[in-house]
Amino acid sequence: MRIVVALGGNALLKRGEPMNAQVQRANVRIAAQALAPIAKSHQLVISHGNGPQVGLLALQGAAYEAVEAYPLDVLGAETEGMIGYMIEQELGNLLPFDVPFATLLTMVEVSADDPGFKNPTKFVGPIYEKPEADRIAAEKGWIFKADGAKWRRVVPSPIPKRIFEIRPVKWLLEQGTIVICAGGGGIPTMYEPGAERKLAGVEAVIDKDYCSALLARELDADLLVMLTDADAVYADWGKPTQRPIRSTSPDALAGISFAAGSMGPKVDAACRFAAATGKPAAIGALADLNRIVAGEAEM
Amino acid sequence: MRIVVALGGNALLKRGEPMNAQVQRANVRIAAQALAPIAKSHQLVISHGNGPQVGLLALQGAAYEAVEAYPLDVLGAETEGMIGYMIEQELGNLLPFDVPFATLLTMVEVSADDPGFKNPTKFVGPIYEKPEADRIAAEKGWIFKADGAKWRRVVPSPIPKRIFEIRPVKWLLEQGTIVICAGGGGIPTMYEPGAERKLAGVEAVIDKDYCSALLARELDADLLVMLTDADAVYADWGKPTQRPIRSTSPDALAGISFAAGSMGPKVDAACRFAAATGKPAAIGALADLNRIVAGEAEM
8 A cells, every 4th residue: 555644743742842852853763663564564655744843943043143033934844854854764773774765855835815824823933922022023024813821923824735746756656765755744835926937935834734635645645644642533522422433434524523723634634635535544643553554443 | 967066055155144044045046047057958966065054053053042952963954954945946946847856855874983083173053162162062072172262063074985865866867857965965874883773863064075976976977066166176276386277187186185174075075986987077166067067167
């Protein structure tokens, strides 16, 4: 089978843990141990989130005032390098030496008329007191929203339309390469209006599950797995009638609503992939990955 | 022809310029304009330096004290993402849409018994006053040397032995892909002693010209071009007998010594490639790239 596995950014730098390199590497190692058995008998493509990592780079950039902080597209590219490196190295250490690996920088096209640009919702970077947030908003044109008692920058989260490097990913898979790509949902880019149609980075963050679903579709993957902290998707989460959904279809899910911030995009991405391809998509915990691939714990 | 072009890290962030994203992008654009005509009629592999970029990330990391600064291998991986992204996007904007691009994360093996580890010489990161340098040296085991009146960390610059992702680079070239790889000389890695032979990052910096020469040799490249600020390599630099070397051979160069920090590694890398392959290597300015490739301004 050709399998796309999406790792959560929070699985690599967990909330509350110190955000240093050793902790991140230890978490990557745990993920690699779950991925290694899959890589031995399937074609494997790995994507990953980058929320905490972009957050850290934004904090570091803001702390060094001598140089203006880098924009989100560049920070995203940096995290594709950082996280991709750790995954490639740790997974490589668990597999035979001759298994080829490639971590590919991934640019993704988004549309200027995406509704996400009208209503930015994704928190990024440091938290500020109101006056400081107002000052930065006036200076840089950033939009801030309340995050608890403090203020934090919000950016749009547009739908991914096209993965530019999809052909190299395919060619490498055909050679038996384990490919790491589409990190952080890909680097958001857009064609600037005008005759020359120049591609440029955008101040936005693409949902990595939506991007992974697009990736899986474009690669004709047999299975899309989105890994998360939860052991299952639950209907009626938090209510007395709460129950795990073990197996379902896009049609059956259409009547159920999920939280926008957490499980919603995953369920939506799974439905998009399943509806477009007729192939299964699964949402589950890292510890269940091998059972999911074996079809024993499918969403 | 299959051509490996190595861009200097200083060509992308010049000494004295503000180190922000706009300036770096403007410099990448200038490089892309020189590379585009070559890409149209040759197989092109682009490598690049990352000195100023790693320096900036190290400064930003040191400024944000809440999280321990990331090690050099991870910073190197981040710069491969950052710089590779800008090159891929800017060069892509100058070429037909259907030209495939791939920016590959590149890990390079170095040897534990490399003499570079006994005598670290490469300056990285912020400058410190002596007491602060002594404190950090005691805390982290870093080695500091005097850089003018201040103190700065030095790290080893070992010789690159193996490029792990060389097969993916070859496969992508065979499909007509423009490949960006081996950024910053590659991420320095080493096999940890012990039965398991785990690969791990190393606190070191690999010379990007040595790595580019290894890359060109492994790819059976027809030409290696190392771009720099100088218009030529000079014999007797700074003396009344100073003269540009227009064309030469490793044997003829053996009797001439070049400065260790600047031109020496480039000349050495060129000689290694030429001696091993019988193919030409050139050192020159970005503005002369097209004449170099046409054979009119060859080293």
